[in-house]
Amino acid sequence: MSKTYVVPEEIASANSLEAKLEHLKNIKGSFNVYRVDCGSCNGCEIEIFAAITPMWDPERFGFKLVASPRHADILLCSGPVTRQMYYPLLRAYEATPDPKVVVAIGACGSSGGIFHDAYSVWGGIDKIIPVDVYIPGCPPHPATIIHGLATALGILDQKLELKEHKNGSNESPEIKTSVFNNILFERDVLAEAKQLMGYLYGRKLFDKYIKAVKESPNIKDTVQTKITMERLSREEEDPRYRECMKVIHNNVYLNHIKQFKEIDIADRIDLSD
Amino acid sequence: MKLLDMTRKYGNATYNYPFEPYKVPEGFRGKPAYDYEKCIGCTACAVACPSNAINVKLNEDKSKLVWEFNCARCIFCGRCDEVCPTNAVLLSDEFEMAVRFDKDNLKERGELDVECCQKCKNPFTTSKLISYDIERLKKAGWDEATLAEKTKYIRTCPECKKNIAVENSTQYFVRKRK
Ligand code: SF4
Numbered sequence: 001m002s003k004t005y006v007v008p009e010e011i012a013s014a015n016s017l018e019a020k021l022e023h024l025k026n027i028k029g030s031f032n033v034y035r036v037d038c039g040s041c042n043g044c045e046i047e048i049f050a051a052i053t054p055m056w057d058p059e060r061f062g063f064k065l066v067a068s069p070r071h072a073d074i075l076l077c078s079g080p081v082t083r084q085m086y087y088p089l090l091r092a093y094e095a096t097p098d099p100k101v102v103v104a105i106g107a108c109g110s111s112g113g114i115f116h117d118a119y120s121v122w123g124g125i126d127k128i129i130p131v132d133v134y135i136p137g138c139p140p141h142p143a144t145i146i147h148g149l150a151t152a153l154g155i156l157d158q159k160l161e162l163k164e165h166k167n168g169s170n171e172s173p174e175i176k177t178s179v180f181n182n183i184l185f186e187r188d189v190l191a192e193a194k195q196l197m198g199y200l201y202g203r204k205l206f207d208k209y210i211k212a213v214k215e216s217p218n219i220k221d222t223v224q225t226k227i228t229m230e231r232l233s234r235e236e237e238d239p240r241y242r243e244c245m246k247v248i249h250n251n252v253y254l255n256h257i258k259q260f261k262e263i264d265i266a267d268r269i270d271l272s273d
Numbered sequence: 274m275k276l277l278d279m280t281r282k283y284g285n286a287t288y289n290y291p292f293e294p295y296k297v298p299e300g301f302r303g304k305p306a307y308d309y310e311k312c313i314g315c316t317a318c319a320v321a322c323p324s325n326a327i328n329v330k331l332n333e334d335k336s337k338l339v340w341e342f343n344c345a346r347c348i349f350c351g352r353c354d355e356v357c358p359t360n361a362v363l364l365s366d367e368f369e370m371a372v373r374f375d376k377d378n379l380k381e382r383g384e385l386d387v388e389c390c391q392k393c394k395n396p397f398t399t400s401k402l403i404s405y406d407i408e409r410l411k412k413a414g415w416d417e418a419t420l421a422e423k424t425k426y427i428r429t430c431p432e433c434k435k436n437i438a439v440e441n442s443t444q445y446f447v448r449k450r451k
């Protein structure tokens with residue numbers, strides 16, 4: 001979609017960078033924020049309201065939500081700008097007294113986020129009106145919102161910068177040696193662990209399991225490994241890890257042992273105890 | 274007064290955030306941190322990313338593979354973290370992400386060397402991915418002889434591999450017909 005709105009001359013001239021910075025200096029201790037919801041999923045709104053609870057209390061540095069754009073210094077725009085919200089957004093923008101600061105909040109506000117290529121959205125506040133501060137996040141954490149507003153006011157500095165990496169080596173990243181001398185075992189353990197507990201806890205489960213298996217006196221001996229595994233899973237405090245370690249033993253470890261020797265039913269760990 | 278007494282009893286719940294650092298809880302999904310040294314350019318993250326925040330593309334003159342992350346579009350779902358085989362992208366604790374005026378500051382780029390196909394000389398993957406593959410095959414218990422024999426085609430692009438396979442099989446048919 002092409003850009004249709006052109007900022008009128010008088011608004012553009014009243015909103016030069018110098019005017020804005022001067023204005024920000026004047027309103028540092030008390031500023032009014034008007035929130036425009038341009039078709040957001042309301043996740044961002046919930047976080048904005050979380051950010052103005054006593055937990056975060058942004059009134060410490062003068063943040064106040066107001067009910068009309070005519071009272072506002074800062075426009076806090078969320079959502080990917082649906083077609084229906086195009087004119088309301090412009091009305092709010094033009095109604096705000098100059099100079100005004102526009103803050104785009106959320107992944108949607110900054111660039112369209114998850115909806116960026118949907119047919120009914122413009123894909124970001126900056127496609128319509130000039131934006132000064134971007135707060136990414138979906139939804140942004142209240143601390144991120146407060147950081148964004150503090151950045152807008154110049155209390156805090158922005159942390160992120162464009163990063164470019166070039167001319168790295170073509171050497172392979174380090175690969176850990178396998179306990180079985182075959183990384184396919186580790187691969188299967190990791191896959192099973194992620195399937196059981198998700199990517200975050202799965203990784204922890206993987207570490208715990210590999211550590212446990214290494215403690216076995218002889219890794220290829222199913223009886224000894226079973227005893228070690230039972231002992232260590234009993235020592236594990238979290239019942240989720242306790243159970244999942246046994247499942248991995250039954251499903252992955254024994255499956256792998258098959259290529260060296262026959263296994264029998266007694267090698268399996270009973271999950272019920 | 275009663276309220277003040279109560280506050281005295283329970284203490285102050287407000288985080289003093291902008292004036293002192295805030296510690297995020299464990300498991301917080303902050304900005305994905307990219308480790309350029311570890312990335313092999315396998316594009317798994319770009320395929321998994323639901324909002325196309327990560328793009329991995331050849332640059333214009335096809336001399337480099339460019340990994341590009343745009344934080345403005347990221348929805349912090351953690352799927353890149355989940356699929357990355359080398360843990361080159363991991364969700365970090367970073368939550369202070371706001372930028373002023375220039376949206377480009379939200380981006381991160383990494384350039385990787387491309388590997389050209391032995392046969393058709395077109396770029397098809399990164400050199401790092403190939404060294405990673407070979408390294409892994411070594412760790413999977415393959416000795417040098419098998420490795421040399423089996424990785425013959427590793428520097429050939431899928432398209433050429435297909436063509437070679439077709440050529441070989443048609444040869445076989447022709448000979449048989451005679
Ligand atoms: S950024 Fe995320 S939470 Fe905010 S409106 Fe868009 S989809 Fe909803």
Ligand code: SF4
Pocket residue numbers: 305321322323324325326327346347348349350351352353354
């Ligand atoms: S966290 Fe999700 S949206 Fe963000 S870069 Fe990773 S896969 Fe993409």
Ligand code: SF4
Pocket residue numbers: 311312313314315316317318319329340356357358359360361362
């Ligand atoms: S999945 Fe990991 S290794 Fe592959 S391109 Fe993405 S960051 Fe790089």
